[in-house]
Amino acid sequence: MSAEAAVRVEDKLYLNRYLVDAGRAHIKVRPHTTPSPQLLSLLNVCPAHCYEMNSAGQVEITTDGCVECGTCRIIAEPSGDIEWNYPRGGYGVLFKFG
């Protein structure tokens, strides 16, 4: 666990280029009091660590570092836990190499 905690994904995302569409998150978490197992799994599964738990125990998303892989959609869209869209044209991650 300690080795994994040492991996700072933020340092990886810092290498990427993004054009953030401020105020228009392309993924939204459905308001909830207790997160579903699917939502909880996103805390670890999301490769950009976009999902975090707030102090009230609810799962929140910040899409700024999203790499648009679609994993959270596969896991949590069927259960209605999230609403998933692609960013507006031109916005989001801009891969230099891909």
Place this chain on the structure above:
Amino acid sequence: MIEERFDAIVVGAGMAGNAAALTLARKGLKVLQLERGEYSGSKNVQGAILYSDMLEKLVPDFREDAPLERHLVEQRFWMMDDNSHTGLHYRSDEFNEERPNRYTIIRAQFDKWFSKKVQEAGAVVLCETTVLELLQDAYGKVIGVRTDRKNGQVGADVVVLAEGVSGLLGTRAGLRKTPDKSNVALAVKEMHFLPQETLEARFNLRGDEGAVIEAVGTISQGMTGMGFIYTNKESISLGIGCLVADFEKTGQTPYGLLEKFKQHPSVAALIAGSEVKEYAAHLIPEGGFKAIPQLYGDGWVVVGDAAQLNNAVHREGSNLAMTSGRIAAEAIFQIKSRREPMTKENLALYKKMLDESFVMKDLKKYRDMPDLLHIQAQNFFLTYPQLVSKAMTNFLRVDGTPKREKEKTTFRSFLAARSLTGLVGDAVRLARAWR
């Protein structure tokens, strides 16, 4: 946005979309291609290996100006445990041929080149445009798309859905289901830059020669997964992918897995001192033949990753994408030439032509592989790599133990881990799925 009507709209500018748009435009059709990235390639992620044969069918002289990294002369398969790897390497000077069969590429650069060919062929390529939904008439026939541009509706006789593995349009319109989490893998990847001479020395390469390492074993922590290391000209593409369902079940983090793979003693020396310049993630269709959705309907066809066309055993995705895009375009052209409408009945020609190609034949051959590897992940990705490593170390370490005793130990370790029935069963199941 655009008042005019098109013969065809292609959604997406990856391998499948570019192949389709290029073929349609060359045949003289009026084509609009829509891409949400700032250019073709800016949203696309792959390892990446390019197979020449499938591209030659589209751009015969691609070697003249395509941005190719290295032609591959060596393939290494590694079975890894925590401290070791057992390898099967194949290297041949015959791969140093005039028209090499496989190259490494960097997708953002390659796709930009591919897109230029599409534009030269006469297609209208509109980037920075996200398609929001398919437009359907009262009977469900697809008649165009709605984009996020102002007055963003455009009509066409047929829409080619090349929207990628997580394409929204087809699923939102009810044309196919969202892929199941047990049928897609999540791969994360980094680009490691090294001085060219250092890279060539570490991988034993000269000139434009390239090498590929693909690895399974304890690196995926018992999940169905694979690590890869591809050599580019001045960089190494390094990554690891596992089934989304397995990630969900185990709670492993993708970046944690990637870091461990990089720290493995067999890997660390290869990338030592490198400068990492990008971190990417992408889904890969892994369901094979059984996961292929309906491929055509009234006014639409689906191609490439969006159609889950990926040969997971041979790790071929982009060539199936290119081929399905090209074949869909050829089918559309045939229907158009006969002056017939783009109905479901007529577009069945695409499926028929695809069935006759290597795409469907290969996927059909391996139709049972996903079930085997996904359900028995622990055995194939954890137990066997550990057993093989123990066997190798037992075989190589000289410590005065009689050889017969050593062989017995190895045999007993396999029996203890999998039992005789298990061993025979695994062998039979693997052979059957491979057949």
